[in-house]
Amino acid sequence: xxxxLFVGHGSRDPEGNEEVRAFVSSVAGTLGEPIVETCxxxxxxxxxxxxxxxxxxxxxxxxxVVPITLFAAGHAKLHIPGAIDAAKLKHPGVLxxxxxxxxxxxxxxxxxxSRLEEAxxxxxxxxEDTALLVIGRGSxxxxxxxxxxxxxxxxxxxxxxxxxxxxxxxxxxxxADEGVERCVKLGAKRIVILPYFLFTGVLIKRLExxxxxxxxxxxxxxxxxxxxxxxxxxxxxxxxxxxxEALYGEVRxxxxxxxxxxxxxxxxxxxxxDHDHNHDHDHHDHDHEHERHEHTIRTKxxxx
Numbered sequence: 098x099x100x101x102l103f104v105g106h107g108s109r110d111p112e113g114n115e116e117v118r119a120f121v122s123s124v125a126g127t128l129g130e131p132i133v134e135t136c137x138x139x140x141x142x143x144x145x146x147x148x149x150x151x152x153x154x155x156x157x158x159x160x161x162v163v164p165i166t167l168f169a170a171g172h173a174k175l176h177i178p179g180a181i182d183a184a185k186l187k188h189p190g191v192l193x194x195x196x197x198x199x200x201x202x203x204x205x206x207x208x209x210x211s212r213l214e215e216a217x218x219x220x221x222x223x224x225e226d227t228a229l230l231v232i233g234r235g236s237x238x239x240x241x242x243x244x245x246x247x248x249x250x251x252x253x254x255x256x257x258x259x260x261x262x263x264x265x266x267x268x269x270x271x272x273a274d275e276g277v278e279r280c281v282k283l284g285a286k287r288i289v290i291l292p293y294f295l296f297t298g299v300l301i302k303r304l305e306x307x308x309x310x311x312x313x314x315x316x317x318x319x320x321x322x323x324x325x326x327x328x329x330x331x332x333x334x335x336x337x338x339x340x341x342e343a344l345y346g347e348v349r350x351x352x353x354x355x356x357x358x359x360x361x362x363x364x365x366x367x368x369x370x371d372h373d374h375n376h377d378h379d380h381h382d383h384d385h386e387h388e389r390h391e392h393t394i395r396t397k398x399x400x401x
Contacts, residue, residue, distance in 0.1 A: 100132035100157035101340045102148045104164045104177060106295075107137035113298030114141045116327070117165065120296070124333045128340055132157050138172050145180035149188070159192040160184075161343035163336060165295060166198040167205075167233075170241035173198045196343035201247050204331040209252055209291060211331075216323040218289055220256055228260040228285035229253075230276045233293040234300060235265030242269055245293060260285060266300050273304070277311050287319040294325040295332070301325055 103124075105117035118135055125133040132155050136148025143151065145162075152160050162181055164173050181193050199205060209231075210220060218227075229252065233245040246263050253261035260283055264276025271279070273290075280288045290308055294301055308322045326332050 098132065098156045098158050099130045099344055100134065100152035100155070100160045101128055101130050101344075102134050102136060102145075102152055102160055102162050103336070104145060104148070104162060104166075105135060105137045105141075106166060106172070107140035108296075108298035109140050110298045110302070113296050113301075116296040120165075120328060120332075123328065124336055127333065127337055130340070130344075138176060145177065146184065146187075149180075149184045153188055153191055157191065159194070159344070161194045161196060161340055163196045163340050163343060164198050165336065167293065167295065168200060168236070168238075168241035168244045169198050170236040170238035174238070194343040196339040199332075199335055199339070201244050201251070202335055204335050205248065205326075206251055206255060208326055208329045208331050209248075209293075210255065211329065212323040212325075213256075213289065213291065216289065216321050218321070218323075223257045224287070225259050226284070226286035227258045227289060228262060228280040228283065228287070229256070229258055229289045229291055230262050230264060230273075230280055231291045231293055232264050232266055232273050232276065232304065235268035237268055248293065266304060273307055274311070277315075281315060281318065285318070287321065289321045289323060291323045292325045296325065296327065 103117075103121045105114070105121075108114055114137065117137070121133065121135045132152055134143075134148050134151050134155075136143045136145050138145070149160060149162075162177060164177055166173050178195065181195055184191070185193060213229075214220060218224075229249075231245065231249045231252065233242075236242055242265070245265075249261045249263040260280065262276050262280055264271045264273045266273050277288060288311070290304065290311075292301060292304055305322065308320055312318070312320045
């Protein structure tokens with residue numbers, strides 16, 4: 098029996114965790130699979146191990162683990178595969194498939210375009226004085242950071258705005274305030290802040306406060322804050338695609354034999370832990386820069 102286990106990041110903001118649960122509930126009926134569960138990497142329960150156990154207890158003999166993450170950074174490359182490794186040892190009769198994160202996806206660009214339109218931005222307007230500032234979480238993983246720059250470039254290719262700039266709310270540079278200052282120096286009169294985030298949480302609410310600070314510092318400029326991905330139907334479509342890919346198609350996120358992960362695992366504490374620790378997640382994509390490592394395999398080959 099098939100199961101799909103969605104892995105949310107987890108937030109210290111309960112509202113963010115509830116959005117993840119509600120989103121998975123909205124997607125579950127479209128999957129056509131008998132078992133659909135939700136778990137979290139940190140800050141919230143159930144953990145990945147607990148989520149897998151629930152799937153097995155419900156009769157799953159094959160579990161597709163689907164990360165609800167934008168890019169392949171530390172969690173997608175190390176922590177989730179590590180949890181799957183542990184589950185394989187505990188449940189030798191169960192097959193596991195691991196899907197890709199969302200990644201650089203055409204539908205993600207569609208979602209951004211929708212959020213801009215909802216914020217009152219005319220996508221057909223040749224807006225010479227408007228700058229878009231795409232703001233991501235920020236990671237210590239160079240691949241993930243560079244993917245956000247690729248998203249920004251692809252968005253610029255689509256639209257008629259003069260500038261699309263990129264910044265991060267934590268971990269790496271340029272920070273959000275630096276991104277705003279760059280837009281100002283380039284001559285923008287209207288700055289549209291476009292969060293590259295899936296759901297609400299501590300960082301989205303921080304960004305809302307920062308928008309007010311930017312407007313106070315630059316009273317002659319117009320600042321617009323667009324919405325995050327949230328319950329967009331095309332996000333549902335992407336994650337259904339990832340689940341189907343893991344169960345029935347070609348998967349490109351098998352890290353079983355990845356030399357980088359195997360080496361890193363020697364120095365890594367298990368990440369499936371309780372959530373009483375106190376650390377802001379701005380920093381929590383651990384340092385492990387390396388070249389992109391996608392391995393094309395068939396689903397049946399995931400189950401070593």
